[in-house]
Amino acid sequence: MEPRARAGKNVGKETFNRKEVSSLLYAYGDVEDPLPDTMRVLDEIVTEFLDGICFEASRHAQVAGRQKLKFDDFEFALRRNPQYLGRVRSMIEKRQEIKEARQGFNEDETAVAKDAAKDAAAPTTSGTARDDALDDLDEDEDLEYLNSAVPTKGTSSKKRKKAPK
Incomplete structure (x- = not known):
């Protein structure tokens, strides 16, 4: 299933804990108690990003003939972004x-x-x-x-x- 189609299932539902998202925003310079819309948007962006990366990694594992994901699959999915790739390595x-x-x-x-x-x-x-x-x-x-x-x-x-x- 395409990641965008999967993301449609969770519209309006938050994936991450509100306190964790609030702490993340505060760590990067937002106010201590951010707006609910800001937290919702960040939650959606991060969820969509992770869905896309996992989808690409699972697609690579399928092509390789495996059912389980390995770090190499995520490395392949992040090959176009050197910062993410360096972090994974x-x-x-x-x-x-x-x-x-x-x-x-x-x-x-x-x-x-x-x-x-x-x-x-x-x-x-x-x-x-x-x-x-x-x-x-x-x-x-x-x-x-x-x-x-x-x-x-x-x-x-x-x-x-x-x-x-």
């Missing part, structure tokens, strides 16, 4: 950088997880982790600390000895 580059950064992050995370799994699966030489911890303790003081920190049956939490600092 910069968006494509940023998207690629983000994709590569995510992939690198996921690879790093996977490597860390594999190393942790290997460490957990490796058997210890002296037996258990508790035995390893006890080997490192100073004889009497640290054993007293461990025994006082573990509550025994029948003692309340108020009666437990606090560990020396």
